[in-house]
Amino acid sequence: MIRQYELVDMVRAYDPNMDESMLNRAYIFATKAHGNQKRASGDPYFSHPVEVAGILARLKLDTATITTALLHDTLEDTAATHEEIDQTFGSEVAAMVEGVTKLSKISFTSTQSEQAENFRKLLIAMSVDIRVLLVKLADRLHNMRTLHFIKNPEKRARIARETMEIYAPLAGRIGMQEMLEELQDLSFTELNSEARDSVIVRRDFLRQRTGDSTDRIAVLLKETLAEKGIGATVSGREKRPYSIWNKMQRKAISFEQLSDIFGFRVIVDTVDECYRALGVIHQKWPVMPGRFKDYISTPKRNGYQSIHTTVIGPDKQRVEIQLRTADMHRMAEYGVAAHWQYKQKNGVNSSALLHDPYSWLRELVDMIEDGESPEQFLEYTKLDLFFDQVFCFTPAGDLIALPRGATPIDFAYAVHTEVGDSCVGCRINGRSMPLQSELQNGDQVEIIRSEAQTPSPVWEGVAVTAKARAAVRKYVRQSQRGEYIALGREIAQKAFRTEDYPFSEKAVSQALKPLMLTLVDDIYEKLGRGLLTGLQLMEAAFPGIKMKAPQIPVALAAKDGRRQRSAAIPIRGMTAGIAVHYGDCCHPLPGDRIVGIQTTGGGATIHTIDCEILEQFGSTPERWLDVSWDASGDAPDFFVGRIETTLSNEPGSLSVLSTLIAKNQGNISNLKISGRSPDFFDMLVDIEVRDVKHLNNIIAALRGSPHVSKVERTHG
Ligand code: MN
Numbered sequence: 115m116i117r118q119y120e121l122v123d124m125v126r127a128y129d130p131n132m133d134e135s136m137l138n139r140a141y142i143f144a145t146k147a148h149g150n151q152k153r154a155s156g157d158p159y160f161s162h163p164v165e166v167a168g169i170l171a172r173l174k175l176d177t178a179t180i181t182t183a184l185l186h187d188t189l190e191d192t193a194a195t196h197e198e199i200d201q202t203f204g205s206e207v208a209a210m211v212e213g214v215t216k217l218s219k220i221s222f223t224s225t226q227s228e229q230a231e232n233f234r235k236l237l238i239a240m241s242v243d244i245r246v247l248l249v250k251l252a253d254r255l256h257n258m259r260t261l262h263f264i265k266n267p268e269k270r271a272r273i274a275r276e277t278m279e280i281y282a283p284l285a286g287r288i289g290m291q292e293m294l295e296e297l298q299d300l301s302f303t304e305l306n307s308e309a310r311d312s313v314i315v316r317r318d319f320l321r322q323r324t325g326d327s328t329d330r331i332a333v334l335l336k337e338t339l340a341e342k343g344i345g346a347t348v349s350g351r352e353k354r355p356y357s358i359w360n361k362m363q364r365k366a367i368s369f370e371q372l373s374d375i376f377g378f379r380v381i382v383d384t385v386d387e388c389y390r391a392l393g394v395i396h397q398k399w400p401v402m403p404g405r406f407k408d409y410i411s412t413p414k415r416n417g418y419q420s421i422h423t424t425v426i427g428p429d430k431q432r433v434e435i436q437l438r439t440a441d442m443h444r445m446a447e448y449g450v451a452a453h454w455q456y457k458q459k460n461g462v463n464s465s466a467l468l469h470d471p472y473s474w475l476r477e478l479v480d481m482i483e484d485g486e487s488p489e490q491f492l493e494y495t496k497l498d499l500f501f502d503q504v505f506c507f508t509p510a511g512d513l514i515a516l517p518r519g520a521t522p523i524d525f526a527y528a529v530h531t532e533v534g535d536s537c538v539g540c541r542i543n544g545r546s547m548p549l550q551s552e553l554q555n556g557d558q559v560e561i562i563r564s565e566a567q568t569p570s571p572v573w574e575g576v577a578v579t580a581k582a583r584a585a586v587r588k589y590v591r592q593s594q595r596g597e598y599i600a601l602g603r604e605i606a607q608k609a610f611r612t613e614d615y616p617f618s619e620k621a622v623s624q625a626l627k628p629l630m631l632t633l634v635d636d637i638y639e640k641l642g643r644g645l646l647t648g649l650q651l652m653e654a655a656f657p658g659i660k661m662k663a664p665q666i667p668v669a670l671a672a673k674d675g676r677r678q679r680s681a682a683i684p685i686r687g688m689t690a691g692i693a694v695h696y697g698d699c700c701h702p703l704p705g706d707r708i709v710g711i712q713t714t715g716g717g718a719t720i721h722t723i724d725c726e727i728l729e730q731f732g733s734t735p736e737r738w739l740d741v742s743w744d745a746s747g748d749a750p751d752f753f754v755g756r757i758e759t760t761l762s763n764e765p766g767s768l769s770v771l772s773t774l775i776a777k778n779q780g781n782i783s784n785l786k787i788s789g790r791s792p793d794f795f796d797m798l799v800d801i802e803v804r805d806v807k808h809l810n811n812i813i814a815a816l817r818g819s820p821h822v823s824k825v826e827r828t829h830g
Contacts, residue, residue, distance in 0.1 A: 312818030602638030609648025705806030
């Protein structure tokens, strides 16, 4: 634990005019307030605020922020009051402590719409003073560093998930790269330690093979620039496991294909030198096309500035290089925190920066406070977390968060089931629009209702949220039951006729017990829905009956049942009730871009957009169906994805493969060896997965194993 004088020394080292007495008072105040409270680690609780203060001191923040860090848990966890803090430390610190306390009370484990509301609260809480967020992030960082002390695994996972989804992106949003990466990596350790371990093993293996060339390349870069009269600081660094993993997943590339496990930073004095250094580097080594990005002329929204390029460097290795000035480097590392760092005499001040990195936050908050239009509000809230969502508003201004692709029907059901059931039309931003319209961020949606209306079965294919679909399905099931019963009765009568048995309700009821049903209508409904055949009914009603009609082997009828589901479940853009088949040619998975091809039987086969078979239908565009996956996620189904892999031919390879797949919740449904050599063998593996992301996850995990030399998804 950092001692009182050590903390004071740390701050004084960068801020000679600091308020030493304030820090001392806060240190003692917090020690007393927390008394003998303990942390999960067994340490005195007080060590926590001190470490948080230490993190912020390393970011060179001002005394008020560090004082706030020392006091940040006193309002919540001790007898200390706002008035007390206000009197002892002044209103600036008191307001910040209050802000951090509020922020800590916001929970992100709630439902989606509550989350949006909580997110709004979070923005408002941190907007009072951005330093409040800095303290909160430091608080979260220390809690993550000590997460392993918490015994309850669910609690650990919840905290890690919240960090990954909310706090890490926020750190990124305000430009704190270091903080972002450490938070992500600590969460990754908790959420997927096996993947992380495999990345580390693989990285170390590669490093061994190529040797640690980082220093050599750094020196070479520095010398090359010096020859042209450019003085530069060059450093090489390894990416963190989570960044590597993330890239492997996102781009579905293998470890070897990653060019930037090692990145180099060239830091020069002026913007002019950045471009000159770039020229020198591009002259000396060939440039990788498509990898050049100039964030100096066009900074990222969070204020980040740098030039990125990748060249084929010495030893034909790909080398990623970032070029920036010292000021830009400070911004890239510390983000918003750089603004609050103690400003030395000849240091930069914020006006020297081209871009105000948290203007977005202030604008956003001003808008919320001024009650500005929702569109503008949303324009600014594009955190990663909400990429898959649209935010719409009721005429009264209430926020409704929906998944992307949602329609007014989803909106109506999100407001209330009754509103959904009785909706007949809608106005979006004041204009009458079809109920099938896809809602956009910021739309104001007014639902038009009529008591005479009932939900249409078509809606099930139009809605994307589980709530709307479940409500429609329930309604439709009830109203359709009558029709199915009537149809089922006809089927039963026909079956009796075919077998020359006199039809009676009583005779049919003899099948109830063997079929484990309670009402004769249940039998009819099953018949009507095709879940039961007339022959099966006769067998159940008259055990041992000699059938006249030709027998259809049950096995044949059931054979492909698992891959044939009703259209309404996972595919949008098709009428409910159409039989959907998934192409065995391409094994489409949720998340793939897909098209439907109408089959002659009136059903449809789903193919991936790049399936070769589609060529055959080039001349019959009328058979193409515009379909997409349903995003509501209420289908617990799995799909079969196929991978092609090359394993090293040695004991244990196969078991590593199956273990990795199982650990990532995949189930091997088929496995075939397609080629063999003394050192390697090729295999096709069919795996039951939830969607493309799930399969990519498995592929990335396999790529991390030294036994697997190649793995690709295949459509053949
Ligand atoms: Mn805390």
